[in-house]
Amino acid sequence: MTCVELGFAVEPSDVRLLVSRYFPSKIGGTPAWLDQANLPSSREVACGLCKEPTVLLLQIYAPDTEDDIAFHRTIFLTCCLSASCHVTDSARCFHVFRCQLPRRNVFYSFEPPDEDNPESEQRQVDERFEAARLCWVCGFLGEKSCAKCHTAKYCSRQHQIIHWKNGHKEECTRLSQSQGGNETKTSERQCVVASAVFPQLELVIETEPEVVDEEKTDEQRMREYEEFVKREGSGVAEAADVEEFEREAAEQKHVECDKAFRRFKDRISREPEQVLRYQRHGMPLWVSDKTPSLQHDVPHCSCGSERTFEFQVMPQLLNYLKVDSLNEPSIDWGTLVVYTCKRGCNEGTPYHEEFIFKQSFNSLTCKETR
């Protein structure tokens, strides 16, 4: 089994490198699409619960070195911004898209781009695609345009309204009067409304360090915990029978919760800042004992192949998203586990929807110690 790769959220060293031709892994902002021509439709990216558009949560460049059809390969994870869609265990307010391209393709040069010279010739290619097509707010496919200036593009009415209130009202008249506004560079014109997308950060990948010596096995942990419960429990012998019974039941639940959660905490203590764990065909690290069955809960790919684990998003990412965790409800998860086609097929659309499972923390006790 290969080792686990960890993802960390860092301030971008150079935002010019977070665009398509550098095949970035990143958090938030607008997507750096891989296939530029066949973007998912607004309907495909709409939240499965409230039907409003989802925005980019993160994207990972994860090429398959053994398969030329996936010489370039990026997984996109989108998320609904409405906190009320995140109160249940449902993952329908997320979407995962897998996109892959062979080395020889119409969008990118055969040789890797020159990172030391980010203003290279392919800039025009990207802009030709982007200018015509993308929502000025979220960077997803913009199938609608502003009725007045015919220049600004939007994925949805909701983003048009957001943009109108955040500067387009003034800009619109100017744009509708200016001749040949379409030739202006998108990068200069595109006004991303910061509050309508997640903050943009670079996703830096490093290999997980080896096991730390003091890390205890589950059995050790369980034994210690049971002894602790026994010791503490002896002091409350006066309690009424019913109370006693309830307390024991609660403790039992706590022990169960504790097992997965302690393993989780132990493991992340090696690198507490990790926001992502990547191990294609590997095993997720669960935060609770409510795990899905690979056979029953993870649907097969449309090509017929089973899906395997590819990566998981950790709760630490929430700290970087500027989501208001003090107000209830807020965007929240224990972990988001992404499964992709085991075969890495090329079936269906270029942005192939994959499966995501949301696991919440089991109980308040667990959540407190996050």
Ligand SMILES: [Zn+2]
């Ligand atoms: Zn929603």
Ligand SMILES: [Zn+2]
């Ligand atoms: Zn949009």
Ligand SMILES: [Zn+2]
């Ligand atoms: Zn306009």
Ligand SMILES: [Zn+2]
């Ligand atoms: Zn498949």
